Amino acid sequence: MKRVGVFVCHCGINIASTVDVSRVVEDLHDYPGIAYIQDYKYMCSDPGQNLLKEAIKSEKLDAVVIAACSPTLHENTFRLAVQTVGMNPYNCEIANIREQCSWVHKDRTVATEKAKRIIRAVVEKALLDESLEPIKVPVVRKAVVLGGGIAGIQAALNIANSDYEVILVEKQSSIGGRMAQLSETFPTLDCSQCILTPKMVDVAQHPKIRLLTYAELADVSGFVGNFKVKIRQKARYVDWDKCTGCGLCIEKCPQKVASEFDQGLGKRKAIFTPFAQAVPNKPVIDCDNCTYFKTGKCRVCEKLCPFEAINFVETDTYIEEEVGAIVVATGYDVYPVLNMGEYGSGKIPDVVDGLTFERLLSSSGPTGGEVRRPSDGKIPKEIVFIKCVGSRDPEHHFPYCSKICCMYTTKHAMLYKHRVPDGQPYIFYMDVRAGGKGYEEFYQRAQDEDKVLFLRGKVSKLYQDDDKVVVCGIDTLSGSNVEIRADLVVLAMAIRPSKGIEELAKLLKISIDQNGFLTEAHPKLRPVESLSAGIYLAGCAQAPKDIPDTVAQATATAAMVANLFAKEYLLHDPIITGVDEELCSGCGLCVAVCPYDARKTNREKGLVEVNEVLCEACGACAAACPSGAAQQRNFTDEQLNRMVRAILTT
Amino acid sequence: MTKPKVAFYWCASCGGCEEAVVDLAEDILKVVDAVDIVLWPVAMDFKKSDIEALADGSIAVSFINGAVRTSEQAEWVGLLRRKSGLVVAFGACAHLGGIPGLANLSSLRQLFETVYRNVPSVNNPDNLFPKTVSRVPEGELELPEMHSEVRALDQVIEVDYYLPGCAPPPALIMDAITAILSGNLPAKGSVLAPDKSLCDSCPRKDSKPDKLKITAIKRISLMSIPEDKCFLAEGIVCLGPATRSGCGERCISANMPCRGCFGPTRAVHDQGAKFLSGLSSQFDSEDEREIEAFAESVIDPAGLFYMFSLASSLGVKFHDPL
Known part of the structure; x- marks a missing residue:
């Protein structure tokens, strides 16, 4: 039988005040299986750890049980300590007599008895624990970044600058994302495109980055360090190897369509690049709107293209790649105005969302940067901005704060005032949240210098009256009803994760939270990791955030990826659930319950096989296995049985 | 050279195990040739005193069938344990x-x-129940005492080997006898049948989907059963995955699902619980009400999942409330 040593910690008075530690030591002294037992005031201290090491050597212990705090605190501490004297760390077990005993009881007699039983149970486990070695997994040092907005661009550049290969996948034909649509950025009022486009060009020119635009993730399998991704390259109907981006086809295309990039305000052609600074600056054919695809006639672009790059018979193709890490940076959409009945359900032309207003402010936008309202092109003299539309409204829409609206609305009002000095901007707000470097000062500037009027209150209704939009609101600070006959109303719509996030999350086996955003592994301490190892999150796909936060988070994902790729092997916890081939009949009940796809039936052998690296030791298969062939290492049925008996026996 | 002595005994059983021995057919003659049968109540006449007279350990092997419920059965198996190797x-x-x-x-x-009062076919106006001692004009009559619970043999005496099945198939019996006579035996305490569960040898295993997802439990009495489909995949409770193989798939071949008579594999303590845990994890729903309805659709869970193994399960023992 193994020689098990037990070390009971007082944890100062944390344990000792409720558990009679000397009594525990005395009563367990003769427990079969305990070869040595001792107590100490602080086991985790240096003297405590030394005492543990000395006892392992002098008492020739094969395993130890530390009766102390939760294993989440010091399991690692003690496992490292026993390793220094040659003990396999998996022979070091923690009996939690603090969180699960002394802290939750008042009665000293009861707590002492319970502590004894907890220790006995863990001794029973330790007696049957096996020595285990971590499972080594090689790492493919190439990453895929999903989404080519500022988050994806930043992540890709940083990973590539660490000398690792990156595949950047973007569903539009150009990278740039939402940031490319913005006019100027708060609080410095830099031109968004001016700071973004150099980075877009860096991506295109970086030797370590493979850019796949007009593409999306079709399938993924594998696990951290060894993912297999399948990417669908959508048919562009333009051979980009031949195309030089001369733009002749775009110029001559007879079919005009509302431009998505300009939020429907401007027009684009059926063969198009989303905006002038697109990267890659090569067009695709929108087959839903192309005259040839719709009527079988036209082919103007084909006839005129000097490089014979047009290919109407192109089809979707698939690219398969092995990667070690995945960064999800799929960004956001704005909640459609359509959902706001009280604000006209999107039917009042001069009620627009914030992103549309960005296009009206942008010098490359449909109005060349002049603020002209959509209905008649007039310059609005009275303009109303409404914040928290859809956000902070748990009863009707979403409970969360979209975070960026306070600042961009302030910026909108400010930029409007710069363009239309005799105009009057009003902002209806619930609160002003200006927490960020230079943000509060920016907000003050809008009031002091640009005379933006802030009205604290909600707007109950908007309606069209002649060529005005009547805004019925309340100013809660003065307690008076406010009615403004505005020329244009801008709604700060809630930020939503971009369309298709559920399918993507399902594909990647990562979770989404109650509001639809991707869930990070820990809200404070692991904010850029998903719960699936090797998959990282950046930007608004995880939560609404502004550009500085997005860039910081994206940089952090790159650091995580570089951290992962710095190692030759990954070490996977050997506590996994295997298959006893002598017992397994290949019934496959475990296969259906495995949430990680770690188990597969090999029909030829009549066995289930386990991919140890995928196994996260949840134990679902061990519970489902009716023949006892699936046993979790160091948590075998035999061990659990003995533990239960040790706890139940008086 | 004297032939090894062999005993057959029965306790709480239906007689099917005796039939199984007779089912050896011509092979029984080989057994009779090779051994000296010292006890076989169903076929021959022996007295308890004959056995008591034998030297301890002098019977090479005793095959004991049936569960132990009465003081008489406990006494007999204790006696045979003493006399048998x-x-x-x-x-x-x-x-x-x-x-x-x-x-x-x-x-x-x-x-x-x-049994003695409520069954419609019973007429017992005087409320007479079996008693260990009854006084009649002729004197005192004795009956063995009924124990408060049924026990498997190893809950009463030490058991060296197990021949599983209801009843054990002749081939397995013959293999066991051959192994014993030749001394070619596995570790003490072994079950003399393969360690894998029945799915391993099931003729329908190819029809089982890779991922089993059960949406409802079906009752075989209320449906026509497909002859070539995995029972579980059809929603029919089949204990095959939780049951040791070696039976020759007799039930499956007769288009009936496995009921678990061979017991669990060596790694399992409680066949019913283990199967239940496996089955419930296959139910394809996350909706609590659906899950509840699924659980309630099993009319007799104890009888279904523990048809053969309740006495040796980890479960609570039931005692006379009085």
Whole structure:
């Protein structure tokens, strides 16, 4: 039988005040299986750890049980300590007599008895624990970044600058994302495109980055360090190897369509690049709107293209790649105005969302940067901005704060005032949240210098009256009803994760939270990791955030990826659930319950096989296995049985 | 050279295990040739005193079938244990408690009241129940005492080997006898059948989907059963995944699902619980009400999942409330 040593910690008075530690030591002294037992005031201290090491050597212990705090605190501490004297760390077990005993009881007699039983149970486990070695997994040092907005661009550049290969996948034909649509950025009022486009060009020119635009993730399998991704390259109907981006086809295309990039305000052609600074600056054919695809006639672009790059018979193709890490940076959409009945359900032309207003402010936008309202092109003299539309409204829409609206609305009002000095901007707000470097000062500037009027209150209704939009609101600070006959109303719509996030999350086996955003592994301490190892999150796909936060988070994902790729092997916890081939009949009940796809039936052998690296030791298969062939290492049925008996026996 | 002595004995059993021995057909002659049968109540006449007279350990092997419920059975198996080199628990009842073990769901008093009073065919106006001692004009009559619960053989005496099944198939019996006579035996305590569960040898295993997802439990009495489909995939409870193989798939071939008579594999303590855990994890729903309805659709869970193994399960033992 193994020689098990037990070390009971007082944890100062944390344990000792409720558990009679000397009594525990005395009563367990003769427990079969305990070869040595001792107590100490602080086991985790240096003297405590030394005492543990000395006892392992002098008492020739094969395993130890530390009766102390939760294993989440010091399991690692003690496992490292026993390793220094040659003990396999998996022979070091923690009996939690603090969180699960002394802290939750008042009665000293009861707590002492319970502590004894907890220790006995863990001794029973330790007696049957096996020595285990971590499972080594090689790492493919190439990453895929999903989404080519500022988050994806930043992540890709940083990973590539660490000398690792990156595949950047973007569903539009150009990278740039939402940031490319913005006019100027708060609080410095830099031109968004001016700071973004150099980075877009860096991506295109970086030797370590493979850019796949007009593409999306079709399938993924594998696990951290060894993912297999399948990417669908959508048919562009333009051979980009031949195309030089001369733009002749775009110029001559007879079919005009509302431009998505300009939020429907401007027009684009059926063969198009989303905006002038697109990267890659090569067009695709929108087959839903192309005259040839719709009527079988036209082919103007084909006839005129000097490089014979047009290919109407192109089809979707698939690219398969092995990667070690995945960064999800799929960004956001704005909640459609359509959902706001009280604000006209999107039917009042001069009620627009914030992103549309960005296009009206942008010098490359449909109005060349002049603020002209959509209905008649007039310059609005009275303009109303409404914040928290859809956000902070748990009863009707979403409970969360979209975070960026306070600042961009302030910026909108400010930029409007710069363009239309005799105009009057009003902002209806619930609160002003200006927490960020230079943000509060920016907000003050809008009031002091640009005379933006802030009205604290909600707007109950908007309606069209002649060529005005009547805004019925309340100013809660003065307690008076406010009615403004505005020329244009801008709604700060809630930020939503971009369309298709559920399918993507399902594909990647990562979770989404109650509001639809991707869930990070820990809200404070692991904010850029998903719960699936090797998959990282950046930007608004995880939560609404502004550009500085997005860039910081994206940089952090790159650091995580570089951290992962710095190692030759990954070490996977050997506590996994295997298959006893002598017992397994290949019934496959475990296969259906495995949430990680770690188990597969090999029909030829009549066995289930386990991919140890995928196994996260949840134990679902061990519970489902009716023949006892699936046993979790160091948590075998035999061990659990003995533990239960040790706890139940008086 | 004297032939090895062999005993056959029966306890709480149906007689099927005796039939199984007779089912050896011509092979029984080989057995009779090779051994000296010292006890076989179903076929020959022996007295208890004959056995008591034998030297301890002088019987090479005793095959004992049936569960242990009475003082007489306990006494007999104790006697045979003393006189035998090897004891083999023969058949599901000796191995696991068997179908008689389901009586452990009721107290002795409940059983007596059902059997001797409440069953419609019983006419017992004087409320007479079996007693260990009855006085009649001729004197005192004695009956063995009924124990409060049914026990598998190894809950009463030490058992060397187990021959599983209800009843054990002739091939397995012959293999066991051959192994014993030749001394070519596995570790003590082994079940003399393959360690894999029945899916391993099931003729329908190819029809099982890779991922089993059960949406409802079906009852075989209320449906026509496909002849070539995995029962579980059809929503029919089949204990095959939780049951040791070696039976020759007799039930499956007769288009009936496995009921578990061979007991669990060596790694499992409680066949019913293990199967239940496996089955419930296959139910394809996350909706609590659906799950509840699924659980309630099993009319007799104890009888279904513990048909043969209740007495030897980890479960609570039932005692007479009085």
